[in-house]
Amino acid sequence: MVSDQDVLNALGTVLGPDGKTPLPQSGAIAGLSIKDDKVYLSIAIDPQQAGALEPMRAAAEAVVKKLKGVGNALVSLTAEKQTPPPAPPKPQAPRSIAIPGITHIIAVSSGKGGVGKSTTSVNIALALASLGWKVGILDADIYGPSLPRLLGLKGQPESEGRFMKPLEAFGIKAISIGFMVDEEEPMVWRGPMVMAAVQQLLRDVTWGELDCLVVDMPPGTGDAQLTLAQNVPLAGAVVVSTPQDLALIDARRGIAMFNKVDVPVLGIVENMSYFLCPHCGGRSDIFAHGGARAEAERLGVPFLGEVPLHMTIRERADSGKPVVVSEPDSPYAKVYLDIAGQIKAMLEKGRQRVAPKIVIE
Ligand SMILES: Nc1ncnc2c1ncn2[C@@H]1O[C@H](COP(=O)(O)OP(=O)(O)OP(=O)(O)O)[C@@H](O)[C@H]1O
Structure with missing residues (x-):
């Protein structure tokens, strides 16, 4: 084929x-x-x-x-229609075609890089799995695919005919855009190119039956991200932000992007919300925490939780053993489990995507 x-x-x-x-x-x-x-x-x-x-x-x-x-x-x-139609919105058939065997696809995104989006994606995926779901994760972060590092995965996926077999770690299936490109080769990604690569990772991979596929999106709200948000059959999106005002402005852009293409925002996660000292356990609100909760309230989207800035989260993530699996009883793992529980409940309630309006000429 x-x-x-x-x-x-x-x-x-x-x-x-x-x-x-x-x-x-x-x-x-x-x-x-x-x-x-x-x-x-x-x-x-x-x-x-x-x-x-x-x-x-x-x-x-x-x-x-x-x-x-x-x-x-x-x-x-x-x-796309240039002028908005005055008619009341009617439910439309989804533009992107569902993937057989996968019940829900969610995006984890951030308005800008470096806010801990990948760490959050992986821990949420693992937390969903520990809540009993069959889970996959697709690393679509063209700027720095980090899934192999975060899950301690080595090697390339095997091919099965024209399909790729996903790698597996801690009971979840994983595939990364890093497998499709030569790391040495600089390349400028355009939205449609990202989409073509992601389509391949979505559709030409033997995912099998999954309750949820988590897509770790490229950070930002540019052309590539918009194309992805529009074309992947997303059940919803999670936006990760740090509490600083600047990051929140970017997070707001991220929410606006998903609203534009009618992907429901499942909620905001505030990462590096406050600092927990690994020595004394004391808490410091370095970035005046709580901004994301206030922003979520203002924008009318759910606030999913606050993840502290903590050495253990970084060390575990960077050594390929995320906290949710390496320290499942720790308070940090509990934060991710709580976030995953809310996401699971929302998806089970069936918040459906309404497709963008497209005119075929
Ligand atoms: N809550 C946290 N506490 C401590 N360290 C964290 C936390 N979240 C993320 N980090 C660390 O911050 C760094 C950046 O995180 P990560 O790679 O997840 O960010 P990202 O937003 O996906 O970045 P990029 O957009 O550049 O790919 C990593 O070293 C990670 O371990």
Whole structure:
């Protein structure tokens, strides 16, 4: 069967809407899905240009159809509506196709880097597993894939035909975008490229049956993050922030991004909320903790919990044995278990994603 990468390689010979940049790098690929031998591709364009860009659409369809293993290809031009429709919102079919076997997919995101998003993702994933769920984690952090380090994983995933077998640690399945790129090779990721790589990690991996797949998103709210939030069939998103005002401004942007694409925000986690001294156990509110709780209240999203800044959390995370599994009875593990419990309850209650409004021209 043909892969997303094969399709993108073939599309490299077709110029995108500006007539200069190859389609995969043009930023215009809005969606790609492959079902058996059928390829569905959508290209985002300015609706005014629908007629002029028909030859581009036809050329893209032709090159994909020519690929070995492709029985049929359907390429469509799409455009997000420029002016909001006055009609009341109606539930729509989800734009992104669900992944068979996976019940819920959640994103863990942060408005900026370095706030402890990956540490939080891994501990939440492990906490969900210890609450009895079958869990997977997908590290989509293009700027610094850290899952292998956090879970103490070594080696590459084995392939099973055209599928990749996820690695396993502490009972959860794990795959990282780090496996798809050469670390030595600098590369500029565009939103659609991230999406193509993530689609591959979502769909070409033998995840099996999962109650929840946790996606560790790239930090920030740019093009790559927006494309991901829009195209992965997310049941919800968790936003991680530190308590400083600046981080909270970024967290607010993150929440706005998910609101824009109608992904429900399951809540905010305040990481490095307060400092717990490893010697005397005393607590210091270094960054004037509590900002994220206030922000969550202001924005009307749930506040999931405060994770202290503590040596043990860092040491355990950085040595590949996160606190939730290495010190399950510690107060730090309890914080993550409590957060995971709230997430699990919300997902079980079935807060459904409402898909963004898309117009097919
Ligand atoms: N609550 C915490 N207490 C102590 N150290 C922490 C805590 N959370 C994260 N850290 C440490 O902070 C560093 C950055 O964390 P992490 O890699 O999870 O951040 P990130 O937001 O995913 O970063 P990036 O966006 O750059 O990938 C790591 O060394 C991690 O161990």
